[in-house]
Each structure stands twice: as structure tokens, then as C-alpha cells.
Amino acid sequence: MLKTLNRLLVFREPAVPRYEFEAGREDRPSAPAGGRAPSGAKKPAGGAPGDTAAFEKKRAEGRRLDAILKGNRPLSTSLDENERLLKEIFREPGNKDIVFRPFSIGTERPRRALLVFFDGPVNTDRQNLSILQPLMLFAGLRPDRIPAERGEPGPAGQEAREELAKRIREALLPGNEVSPAGTVREVVEDVLNANTALLVDGLDTALLIETKAWATRGVGTPQVEAVIRGPQEAFTEQIRINITLIRKTLRRSSLVTEFLPVGRISPLQCAVMYLDDVANPALVAEVKRRLKSVGADYVNESGILEQFIEDMPGAPAPQTLATERPDRVVAGLVEGRVAIMVDGNPWALIVPATFFSLMQAAEDAYNRWPPGTFTRLIRYVGLGLALLLPGAYVAIITHHPEFIPTDLLLAFAGAREPVPFPTAVEVLLMEAAFELIREAGVRIPGTVGTTLGIVGALILGQAAVAANIVSPILIIIVALTALGSFTIPNYPFSNTIRMYRFFYIALGTVLGLFGILVGLFVHLALLARMTSFGVPFLAPVAPVTRSAPDYLWRGPAWEQEERPDYLDPLRRRRQPRISRGWTQRRTGKGDDRPDGR
Amino acid sequence: MSSGLPRVGFGEAVALLVVFLSMKVLISHLALIFPLGLSASWMIPLMHLPVGLVGAAVIVWLLNRFPGRTIVEIGEELVGPVVNGFFTLFYYVFFVIFTALILRQFAEFMLTGFLPETPLGVAVPAFAAGAAAIVFLGLEALARTARVLFYLLGFSFVLLLLLTSNLWAPHGIMPLWGPGVLALSWAAFSTLGVGVEIFLLALLAPYLPRGRVLAAGLVSVLAAGAVVALATLVSLLVFTYPVVREPVLPMFELARAVQWGRFFVRMETLFLPLWIFSALIGLAAALYICTAVAARALKLPCHRPLILPTLVLILAGAFTPPNFSTAVEVGFVVTAQWSFVPLGAIIGVLVAAAWLRSRRQRRE
Numbered sequence: 017m018l019k020t021l022n023r024l025l026v027f028r029e030p031a032v033p034r035y036e037f038e039a040g041r042e043d044r045p046s047a048p049a050g051g052r053a054p055s056g057a058k059k060p061a062g063g064a065p066g067d068t069a070a071f072e073k074k075r076a077e078g079r080r081l082d083a084i085l086k087g088n089r090p091l092s093t094s095l096d097e098n099e100r101l102l103k104e105i106f107r108e109p110g111n112k113d114i115v116f117r118p119f120s121i122g123t124e125r126p127r128r129a130l131l132v133f134f135d136g137p138v139n140t141d142r143q144n145l146s147i148l149q150p151l152m153l154f155a156g157l158r159p160d161r162i163p164a165e166r167g168e169p170g171p172a173g174q175e176a177r178e179e180l181a182k183r184i185r186e187a188l189l190p191g192n193e194v195s196p197a198g199t200v201r202e203v204v205e206d207v208l209n210a211n212t213a214l215l216v217d218g219l220d221t222a223l224l225i226e227t228k229a230w231a232t233r234g235v236g237t238p239q240v241e242a243v244i245r246g247p248q249e250a251f252t253e254q255i256r257i258n259i260t261l262i263r264k265t266l267r268r269s270s271l272v273t274e275f276l277p278v279g280r281i282s283p284l285q286c287a288v289m290y291l292d293d294v295a296n297p298a299l300v301a302e303v304k305r306r307l308k309s310v311g312a313d314y315v316n317e318s319g320i321l322e323q324f325i326e327d328m329p330g331a332p333a334p335q336t337l338a339t340e341r342p343d344r345v346v347a348g349l350v351e352g353r354v355a356i357m358v359d360g361n362p363w364a365l366i367v368p369a370t371f372f373s374l375m376q377a378a379e380d381a382y383n384r385w386p387p388g389t390f391t392r393l394i395r396y397v398g399l400g401l402a403l404l405l406p407g408a409y410v411a412i413i414t415h416h417p418e419f420i421p422t423d424l425l426l427a428f429a430g431a432r433e434p435v436p437f438p439t440a441v442e443v444l445l446m447e448a449a450f451e452l453i454r455e456a457g458v459r460i461p462g463t464v465g466t467t468l469g470i471v472g473a474l475i476l477g478q479a480a481v482a483a484n485i486v487s488p489i490l491i492i493i494v495a496l497t498a499l500g501s502f503t504i505p506n507y508p509f510s511n512t513i514r515m516y517r518f519f520y521i522a523l524g525t526v527l528g529l530f531g532i533l534v535g536l537f538v539h540l541a542l543l544a545r546m547t548s549f550g551v552p553f554l555a556p557v558a559p560v561t562r563s564a565p566d567y568l569w570r571g572p573a574w575e576q577e578e579r580p581d582y583l584d585p586l587r588r589r590r591q592p593r594i595s596r597g598w599t600q601r602r603t604g605k606g607d608d609r610p611d612g613r
Numbered sequence: 614m615s616s617g618l619p620r621v622g623f624g625e626a627v628a629l630l631v632v633f634l635s636m637k638v639l640i641s642h643l644a645l646i647f648p649l650g651l652s653a654s655w656m657i658p659l660m661h662l663p664v665g666l667v668g669a670a671v672i673v674w675l676l677n678r679f680p681g682r683t684i685v686e687i688g689e690e691l692v693g694p695v696v697n698g699f700f701t702l703f704y705y706v707f708f709v710i711f712t713a714l715i716l717r718q719f720a721e722f723m724l725t726g727f728l729p730e731t732p733l734g735v736a737v738p739a740f741a742a743g744a745a746a747i748v749f750l751g752l753e754a755l756a757r758t759a760r761v762l763f764y765l766l767g768f769s770f771v772l773l774l775l776l777t778s779n780l781w782a783p784h785g786i787m788p789l790w791g792p793g794v795l796a797l798s799w800a801a802f803s804t805l806g807v808g809v810e811i812f813l814l815a816l817l818a819p820y821l822p823r824g825r826v827l828a829a830g831l832v833s834v835l836a837a838g839a840v841v842a843l844a845t846l847v848s849l850l851v852f853t854y855p856v857v858r859e860p861v862l863p864m865f866e867l868a869r870a871v872q873w874g875r876f877f878v879r880m881e882t883l884f885l886p887l888w889i890f891s892a893l894i895g896l897a898a899a900l901y902i903c904t905a906v907a908a909r910a911l912k913l914p915c916h917r918p919l920i921l922p923t924l925v926l927i928l929a930g931a932f933t934p935p936n937f938s939t940a941v942e943v944g945f946v947v948t949a950q951w952s953f954v955p956l957g958a959i960i961g962v963l964v965a966a967a968w969l970r971s972r973r974q975r976r977e
Contacts, residue, residue, distance in 0.1 A: 412882075416727060421878060527739055530885070534742070541757075542754075544753075
């Protein structure tokens with residue numbers, strides 16, 4: 017009884033639950049420089065994950081295996097040794113999706129072999145029909161003429177081994193892509209790329225067989241760069257499909273695709289595409305130099321890669337043109353630009369990018385030039401509205417009401433009269449609400465998207481006005497600003513503009529139109545100083561360079577005679593001066609019309 | 614693809630020089646020209662033109678003899694470091710004063726026309742910060758920005774003049790010769806310093822395309838002369854003499870006079886970019902001259918470290934005049950009336966030294 021009472025009354029520290037993994041705790045003994053933990057630290061029993069010794073052992077093991085991979089260790093002639101090493105590298109038996117499939121090659125004297133692959137991303141039918149079946153069942157139809165002796169030293173043994181590998185590759189594996197590999201690293205990388213490695217006892221060469229079958233979605237329609245007229249295909253997450261989409265449109269022998277691995281922890285294939293007879297070699301070399309120099313841990317998206325290769329990371333605009341449309345990539349390649357694609361994501365980067373290329377949409381070229389030019393001008397107006405309208409509204413209402421004609425001023429004053437906030441607060445509230453709705457709209461699941469639309473319309477529209485929080489005029493301003501930002505065809509650029517809008521609101525609040533213009537001047541100077549892979553961002557306007565009529569306005573297709581001078585392409589001219597040959601008069605001997613008219 | 618040295622294209626140089634040479638019409642320069650030229654004031658810029666063209670040609674001749682060098686290095690080569698040190702000091706001090714007075718005038722204009730509640734202590738640093746930012750970004754950025762804005766400025770200027778066409782009164786420029794040919798010539802001669810901004814060409818030359826420095830200089834002087842003459846002429850046509858003597862900021866009054874129907878009645882805000890962008894380009898160019906001259910004289914590889922100290926001097930200079938009218942008067946006296954003498958003398962000494970040197974070399 018007393019014990020129970022005591023237990024109830026006496027304060028006790030609540031029991032802290034113990035976890036196996038306790039990293040990041042403040043009371044954890046601090047690790048000495050270069051070491052993990054003091055040697056005297058108490059070790060949890062049983063080699064738990066928090067165990068210092070286990071930690072050190074694991075780290076040492078990881079370093080050893082990394083060293084094997086980095087050191088390009090050659091494969092052994094012993095199948096058992098190769099198997100043991102690969103199992104260590106792939107963390108077998110802990111790792112359950114790596115498969116080591118032993119079998120015998122059905123020659124007169126059966127030879128032990130091993131397939132290594134990941135369960136899932138490989139095409140099992142192809143494995144069965146193109147690898148296992150011929151090797152196990154049909155190998156005896158063409159017996160070894162030069163059997164390789166296991167471990168036989170000297171040139172004779174080496175020659176025999178090479179001959180056997182060649183024979184298997186050329187006569188027994190009907191797959192279209194089979195390549196030999198002599199190092200552990202090559203085997204590991206290829207297996208990671210969903211191929212299958214064939215190791216044969218007595219051979220120090222593995223055969224890497226194409227068996228990729230990544231799960232991927234089909235070619236869909238563009239989600240961000242939709243057009244009414246023009247191709248309706250967009251890139252997918254599979255780099256090979258993306259390259260195929262480009263090659264399908266641009267059938268030219270000089271179209272080169274180079275692959276560069278990017279990322280240290282999981283090197284992803286990064287494709288560099290260019291027209292060898294058009295793109296400036298210095299530009300291509302610069303792109304490759306930058307990509308090769310990227311020492312990033314993990315680059316799985318072109319947006320991450322972009323940050324590693326752009327000229328000025330702090331600049332107020334993107335310096336690459338991100339697109340999901342193969343036709344835009346092709347248009348860029350034909351102009352002399354270089355395309356960069358990262359495996360696993362549906363966005364390609366086109367470099368160099370200029371301000372005017374960021375403001376172009378694919379459809380500009382597909383329309384006749386008058387509407388093409390008109391829509392482009394509308395887009396520039398949209399850019400101006402998106403960037404400056406809220407700031408200018410604040411500036412004019414706060415500092416320059418004299419600019420508003422009297423009738424309109426009275427309407428403004430009447431609408432603003434019940435609103436208790438200053439204009440700047442009112443604008444900031446609405447802009448912040450709009451940005452919230454916009455961000456929520458991106459994150460929200462599709463099924464409840466309509467709800468967001470209703471909430472947004474209510475908040476932005478009726479409720480805010482009815483509650484006298486904002487004036488109806490401001491709703492028009494915010495709506496126009498939003499529409500303006502949606503007209504910007506490049507999504508990253510549109511995001512940048514959204515962000516800078518708030519600077520202009522602040523400048524307009526403090527210094528009126530004067531502040532906005534000073535800000536615009538500095539903004540423009542920053543853009544003028546920017547470069548994208550060495551090309552001035554405001555080219556061909558500043559600096560002035562020769563270019564076809566395709567920047568501020570869109571000229572007719574038959575006037576696009578030259579490639580942009582700022583790209584310094586190998587071929588300057590795109591088409592003859594008179595590209596509409598039928599407009600030329602035919603006279604005299606040159607008249608090849610059949611009826612001689 | 615880009616080298617370390619800035620590169621300025623022909624169009625960029627012309628845009629920069631034209632704006633720099635003609636920005637003064639937007640402040641009170643014209644108000645002090647009208648009393649000198651009366652109804653023929655518009656002829657004064659045209660009379661300045663031959664001198665400006667010859668001056669530009671002389672500077673370019675000097676620069677062409679020492680390709681890749683600015684006037685500071687050329688001076689050191691020709692007259693030695695000590696004498697050239699005095700020359701450089703003069704350039705620096707003169708352009709600091711020039712920038713300070715222009716800065717003060719534009720800031721006062723802003724306060725008078727658009728921000729009456731704002732203290733001078735805000736407007737002056739705001740202008741200075743904008744100019745300093747672009748000078749920090751470099752000559753290339755400055756020239757390219759001027760080039761991009763040149764279309765807008767040109768369009769606004771022409772629009773401003775054209776929108777007042779309903780107010781033009783031809784008798785405003787009568788009598789045609791104003792105070793008479795002799796007095797008019799004297800008025801033009803006594804204000805020859807209005808083109809002192811062409812000195813910028815002496816610092817731009819190494820970065821311009823070879824062989825186009827002279828063309829850039831001549832085209833800029835011609836275009837700027839035309840701009841100033843047109844602004845003077847339209848002011849006279851709208852306000853007529855002697856009313857035109859009254860406004861302190863004639864071009865601003867011109868903008869205020871614009872009316873387009875019953876709805877568009879206060880159009881001066883529409884032309885605000887013309888003032889602000891011209892001012893910032895001009896101030897940035899002047900600040901660049903100060904810092905570049907000092908950097909060259911001190912053999913610094915970059916002008917950036919000198920921006921802040923120079924800016925402090927300029928701000929101090931801008932706040933020194935007790936009021937707007939003093940700043941306008943001092944500015945006119947220092948630049949338009951007296952700057953031509955010492956600057957012309959320095960250029961004359963350098964040209965003579967270069968000529969003597971080349972003669973000596975030819976003899977040897």
C-alpha cells in the first residue's frame with residue numbers, strides 16, 4: 017500500500033525509449049576529429065546498428081569495395097572468385113533483387129557459367145531464349161575447337177581464353193548487343209544498367225548482354241508546353257526513347273549522340289546531342305567539359321544538372337532552355353545549339369539559351385507569321401504585366417495618383433474606400449494568397465483539384481471583396497498578373513518572374529515608379545551581363561549580332577535565312593536567299609517547263 | 614567564348630555616348646541656354662556640332678596612335694607620370710564634380726515632379742545606388758543596357774516631341790537669328806563645354822572594334838547634337854520666347870503640356886522612363902569615367918574597388934549645393950562654360966606631344 021502510494025507521489029523522470037539508431041542526439045558523445053567515437057564509449061550489445069565497431073567495420077568494407085571498383089580490378093579466370101567478389105559488391109545475400117544464376121554450357125565437356133542480373137528490370141524472355149537456351153541446349157551443336165584450359169598460364173592460355181569468349185559471343189549468343197568486359201567495374205556498371213553479365217569458368221572476360229526492360233510509360237502529350245498546332249509528342253523518362261524521338265524527326269547522319277556518366281554515387285547516363293556539321297566545336301567541347309567536371313553526388317534530373325553547369329548560378333534568369341518537346345530540341349539542334357538529356361527524366365536542356373529563346377514557344381513557328389508575331393508580342397506584354405503590374409499599381413495608387421485620369425481615379429477611390437489596408441498590404445495579401453493557391457494547385461491530388469479551384473475563386477474573388485479586405489480592382493490586377501505569368505512559355509523563367517514581382521512591389525511601395533524604374537534598370541543590367549555558355553543572354557539585341565527575324569517578332573519561315581550569329585555555327589546559312597523558288601521568273605533556255613509556257 | 618576584357622560594340626558605344634551627351638536636355642541645361650540664344654537658341658547645339666566633330670576626330674587621332682590604350686596611359690607615355698598625374702587628377706576631380714551636380718539635378722527633378730513627399734536624402738542615394746550597381750557590373754553591362762534601352766528612349770523622346778505638335782507655334786522661333794549672329798556665335802562659343810562628355814570615348818576606345826572609333830565618335834556627336842537641337846527647338850515652339858525662359862525644367866514642362874483627349878491629361882508619368890533611364894545611364898557613365906581614370910592612374914587591374922570611395926565623394930558633392938538653382942547654376946558654369954578650357958588644353962598638349970614625337974620618330 018505504502019509502496020503504491022510512494023510510486024504515485026514521487027516524481028520520476030519519464031522513461032526515455034531506447035532506439036537502435038540514435039544519431040543526432042545532443043547527449044551523444046562527440047566524435048573526435050577524424051574518428052567516430054571515443055574508444056571507451058559503451059557499446060550496445062549484439063552488434064546493433066548503433067555499434068561503433070560495426071559502424072567502422074561497415075565503413076571499411078564499403079571503402080574496400082569502392083577501391084576495387086575504382087581501381088578497375090580485372091576479372092579472375094576463376095568463376096568462384098568472380099562470383100564471390102560480385103556477391104560482396106552487390107551485398108548479397110542481404111540484397112534480394114540481385115540474381116546469380118549458375119548453369120552449365122552444354123558443350124562436349126560442360127563448362128560452368130554464371131549469369132548476373134537484377135530481378136525486375138531485365139527482359140526474362142530474352143534471357144531465356146537468347147542466352148540460356150542457346151548456351152545450355154545448342155552449344156553442343158558446334159563443339160569447342162580450342163578448349164581453354166582453366167588457369168593455363170602464358171600466351172597460349174590467354175589466346176585460348178580469348179578465342180572461347182569470341183566464339184561464345186559470335187556463335188552462341190544471338191542477342192543484338194553483346195560486348196566483352198575485362199574488369200569488375202564494367203560488369204557492375206552494366207548489371208546496374210539492367211543488362212545481364214555472363215561469366216564463364218576459365219575466362220577472365222565477361223560478356224555483357226543487352227537485356228534492359230525498364231518499366232517506362234509510353235510517349236505522351238506535352239504537359240507543360242502544350243500547343244494547338246504542331247507535334248503532340250513529349251519526352252519520357254527513358255533516354256533511349258527520347259533520343260529516338262529526336263532521331264525520328266531529325267534524320268541526319270551528322271546528328272551525334274555522346275553519352276557521359278554524371279553523378280558519383282549513381283552515375284546516370286547523360287546524352288549530349290548536336291549536329292556535327294552545324295554546331296560550333298568549341299561550344300560542344302565546352303558543354304562536354306562542364307559535364308565531365310560535375311562532381312555531384314547524385315544527378316537525377318536536368319534541373320539539378322542545370323545548376324552545376326550554368327555560367328552564373330546567382331543570375332536572375334535560367335541559362336538553359338528546358339523543354340519536354342522533341343521538336344523544340346530539333347529546332348535548337350538545327351540552329352547550332354547543343355541538347356543535353358539526363359536518363360530518367362523527360363526534360364531536355366538546350367544550350368546556349370538567350371532571353372529571346374526563353375520567350376519563344378514551339379507554336380510560333382508553326383503558325384503563319386502574322387499570328388505568330390502577334391502571339392509573341394502578346395507574350396512580351398504578359399511578361400511585362402507579370403513582372404511589373406502589381407508594383408506599378410502600388411506605386412501609382414500610393415505615389416502618383418495624378419497619373420490616373422480623374423474619372424478613373426474616382427472609381428478607384430470608391431472601390432478602395434471600404435478597404436482598411438494600405439495598397440501595398442492589400443497587394444501583398446492577394447499576391448501571397450495567389451501564390452499559396454498556385455503552389456497548392458501543383459501539390460494537390462488531381463481528384464480534389466476542383467475543390468481548390470472553388471476555394472481559390474472564393475478567397476480571391478467574392479469573399480475577400482465582400483469582407484472589404486481587398487478592392488475589386490485589385491482582383492483584376494492580380495488576375496491580369498497571373499494571366500501574364502502564364503503566358504511565359506518557359507516554366508523556370510516564369511517562376512523567376514513570379515519571384516521578382518515581389519521586389520518590384522517593395523520598390524513601388526517605397527519609391528514609387530522611380531524605385532521600379534531603378535530596379536528595372538539594375539535588373540536589365542544584370543541580364544545584360546549574363547551569359548549562357550559564353551553567349552550573351554540578351555543577344556542578338558545587346559550585343560547586336562546578325563540573326564534571322566526570330567527574336568522580338570517572328571518573321572516568315574522563308575525569311576529565316578541565317579542561323580543566329582551569336583552561336584557562331586559552322587554553317588551560317590540555313591536556306592538560300594530566295595527559298596520560295598517558284599517565285600523566280602523562268603526565262604529562255606533555263607525554262608524546263610514541259611509545255612514551254 | 615568570352616575573354617577577360619570587356620568588348621563594346623559599335624551600336625552599344627553610340628547608344629551610350631548619345632545618351633550621355635544629350636541627357637542634359639532633360640534637366641535644366643536648356644533653361645540656361647535660352648537666355649543666351651533667345652529665340653535662336655536651337656541653333657546653338659548646331660553651332661557646337663563642328664567643334665564637337667573636330668574634337669572627337671582629334672581625340673580619335675590621338676587614340677589611334679596608341680592602339681589598345683586609354684587617354685590616361687597615353688598621357689603617361691607622352692608627358693611622363695608627373696604631368697600626367699596632374700592631368701588625371703583633373704579628369705577625376707572634374708568628373709566627380711560633374712557627376713555630383715548631375716546627380717543632384719536629377720534627384721531634385723524627381724522630387725519636384727513625382728515624389729514631393731520624399732526627402733532628398735532618399736532620392737540622391739537611390740540614383741547613386743542604381744548607377745553604382747551597373748558600374749560594378751562593368752562597362753560591357755553598361756553599354757549593353759544602354760543599347761537595349763536606346764530604342765525605348767528614342768521612341769519616348771520622339772513621342773514626347775510629336776505629342777506636343779498641336780501646341781507648336783512657329784512664331785516661337787522668331788526672330789530667326791535671336792540676339793543676332795555675333796551674339797549667337799558668342800553664346801555658342803561660351804558654352805562649348807556642353808560636349809565634354811565625349812571624353813568617355815577616350816576610355817571606351819580600347820574596347821571598341823578596331824577602325825570604328827572615329828565613326829562611333831562622329832555618329833554620337835551628330836546624333837546628340839540633333840537631339841539637343843530638336844529638344845530646344847520644340848521647347849521654343851511650344852512655349853515661345855520669352856515664356857520659355859520661365860520653366861526650370863523645360864522638357865518636363867513639355868511633358869506636362871501633353872494632353873491627348875479628355876482622358877489622357879497628365880502624361881508626364883508616361884515619360885518617366887525617359888528621365889530615369891537616361892539619368893542612370895549618364896550617371897553610370899560618369900561614375901565609370903571617374904573610377905576607370907583613377908584605376909588606370911593607380912595601375913589597378915579593376916575599377917571596382919574605387920566605386921565606393923568615389924561614390925562617397927560624389928554624394929558629398931551632390932549634397933553641397935544649398936538648393937536646386939545653385940546646383941543648376943554651378944553645373945552650367947563648371948561644365949558648359951569652363952570645362953572646355955582646361956580639358957581642351959590637356960588634349961591639345963597631348964596631341965602636340967604626340968605630333969612632335971611622331972615627327973621625331975620620322976626623322977630618326
